[in-house]
Amino acid sequence: MSDGDLREGQAMIKNRVSDLVGRTPLIQLAAADGAGTVLLKMEQYNPTGTAKIRMARNMVDEAEEQGLIAPGGWLVEATSGNTGLGLALIAAERGYRFTAVVDNHSSIDKLRGMLAYGAELLNVSGGEDGLATAERYATARRIAAEQGAWLTGQDSNPGNPNGYRPLARELCDDLGEDIDYLYGAVGTGGSLCGTGRALRERIPDLKIIGVEPVGSIAFGGDGAFYHQSGTGTPEISEICEVLDYDLLDEGIKVSDSEAFETCRYLAKNFGILIGGSAGGVVYKALERAQAVGPETTVVVLVCDGGERYLDTVFNDEWMAANGLFDAQVVDRLATMTQPTPADSTRKAPVGIR
Numbered sequence: 012m013s014d015g016d017l018r019e020g021q022a023m024i025k026n027r028v029s030d031l032v033g034r035t036p037l038i039q040l041a042a043a044d045g046a047g048t049v050l051l052k053m054e055q056y057n058p059t060g061t062a063k064i065r066m067a068r069n070m071v072d073e074a075e076e077q078g079l080i081a082p083g084g085w086l087v088e089a090t091s092g093n094t095g096l097g098l099a100l101i102a103a104e105r106g107y108r109f110t111a112v113v114d115n116h117s118s119i120d121k122l123r124g125m126l127a128y129g130a131e132l133l134n135v136s137g138g139e140d141g142l143a144t145a146e147r148y149a150t151a152r153r154i155a156a157e158q159g160a161w162l163t164g165q166d167s168n169p170g171n172p173n174g175y176r177p178l179a180r181e182l183c184d185d186l187g188e189d190i191d192y193l194y195g196a197v198g199t200g201g202s203l204c205g206t207g208r209a210l211r212e213r214i215p216d217l218k219i220i221g222v223e224p225v226g227s228i229a230f231g232g233d234g235a236f237y238h239q240s241g242t243g244t245p246e247i248s249e250i251c252e253v254l255d256y257d258l259l260d261e262g263i264k265v266s267d268s269e270a271f272e273t274c275r276y277l278a279k280n281f282g283i284l285i286g287g288s289a290g291g292v293v294y295k296a297l298e299r300a301q302a303v304g305p306e307t308t309v310v311v312l313v314c315d316g317g318e319r320y321l322d323t324v325f326n327d328e329w330m331a332a333n334g335l336f337d338a339q340v341v342d343r344l345a346t347m348t349q350p351t352p353a354d355s356t357r358k359a360p361v362g363i364r
């Protein structure tokens with residue numbers, strides 16, 4: 012082997028974990044005969060297991076470029092989920108202190124993940140159960156104003172949507188202009204709007220469809236509790252500045268049962284383990300693929316994997332206790348997809364599974 016060969020081999024060695032962000036795979040879901048093509052952009056294959064590392068890294072990159080922060084500095088964000096994991100990893104890698112302002116609604120797994128990366132957690136729930144969104148944001152802003160931390164501010168920071176431009180480039184590299192619909196969950200709106208805006212520069216006719224849980228208020232309707240985590244806008248929250256309504260062709264709603272039965276169905280019939288919000292987006296994308304016919308390509312942004320939801324979405328007792336099983340949804344999924352023949356007996360299981 013020559014020296015040249017050795018150097019080529021060494022080029023595969025990365026210096027930082029964040030160099031592994033991106034170039035996530037696409038999986039074609041076996042949709043029913045006559046339906047459009049449904050492609051899942053599997054963002055769980057990023058470090059931290061979610062798309063949000065893309066925007067976490069980009070918010071820090073842009074702030075460093077603008078001279079707002081430098082390694083050794085202090086980052087703060089009101090986050091209890093995937094954004095916090097991303098910021099925690101970037102902070103560890105670059106030598107920042109990171110404080111995540113969280114509440115009792117946060118998933119324990121995600122909090123443990125942040126701690127593992129060395130983040131500091133500040134819980135503002137004060138003994139109350141559940142969401143303390145307003146208090147989280149107020150506390151994060153106070154720490155920034157009074158103690159000199161830099162608030163990453165995913166709700167209003169353009170670095171959030173800008174962080175998804177590479178995702179759009181990856182889709183163009185893989186699919187050219189052969190994308191008719193882009194589907195994504197909408198929380199801040201950063202991932203869908205950032206990807207959609209960049210994609211539309213190349214594909215002007217692209218249709219961009221946002222999906223939120225029933226009970227979320229970004230696309231109208233009454234606010235109500237929902238179980239899909241990390242996504243949507245709860246009644247007590249404000250709609251994020253980075254959500255660009257002008258960019259969206261439609262904003263639609265999906266129920267918790269549709270979302271979670273889809274996750275469970277994909278895991279059992281295809282070995283595809285995705286998170287709860289992504290389940291809802293896939294369900295709606297399958298409906299669209301069914302309606303538009305075979306010449307159409309629908310791309311779904313899958314925000315994260317199912318591993319973090321084993322105690323909820325994939326837990327039979329939890330599903331039953333919350334009244335989330337729905338055999339009609341499973342029947343509908345069976346008509347919209349083509350499970351492998353060996354699995355056909357699993358199409359519409361009934362009762363507690």
Ligand SMILES: Cc1ncc(COP(=O)(O)O)c(C=O)c1O
Pocket residue numbers: 063092093094196197198199200201202203240241242243286288289314315
């Ligand atoms: C699981 C999950 N789904 C969907 C979203 C929504 O993504 P965005 O904030 O880019 O709209 C998030 C955001 O954190 C999330 O964690």
